[in-house]
Amino acid sequence: TGTTNDFDSSAWITSSSAGSKHIPTSCCTGVTSETYSTFTNTACTDSVTSGYNTKGCYDAIYTSLSAYYIIFIAVGVTVMVVEALAVVAAVSKKHNDRYSETSTSEVEDISKKKQKV
Known part of the structure; x- marks a missing residue:
C-alpha cells in the first residue's frame, strides 16, 4: 500500500x-x-x-x-511601510524638538542681554 x-x-x-x-x-x-x-x-x-x-x-x-500568499505579502509590506514611516516621523519630530529648544534658548539669551543693556 x-x-x-x-x-x-x-x-x-x-x-x-x-x-x-x-x-x-x-x-x-x-x-x-x-x-x-x-x-x-x-x-x-x-x-x-x-x-x-x-x-x-x-x-x-x-x-x-x-x-492567500499575495494577501500575506501585501500585509507584510504594508506593515513594513507603516513602521518605516513611523521611524521617519519620530526622527523628524525629535529633530524639530531639538531645533525648537535651541531656537527658544537663543531667543531667551538675546532678550536677557537686551534687558541688561
Missing part, C-alpha cells in the same frame, strides 16, 4: 498502542472530532484498502495558505 512506513517513526506509533492499525484514525475520510472516538472502519486503519485521505495535513495546509 501507499502508506507503508509513513508512520513508523511517528509519535502516534511509538508512544501509543496503535495495535494493528497502519494509519491513524484521523487519516480516514469522514472522521471528525465528534466521530473520532467511535470510528470503526477497519478497512481504512488496518488494511488500508480504501477510505483514507490521500492528501496529508502538510499538503492541505500548504494548499490553503498558498491560495
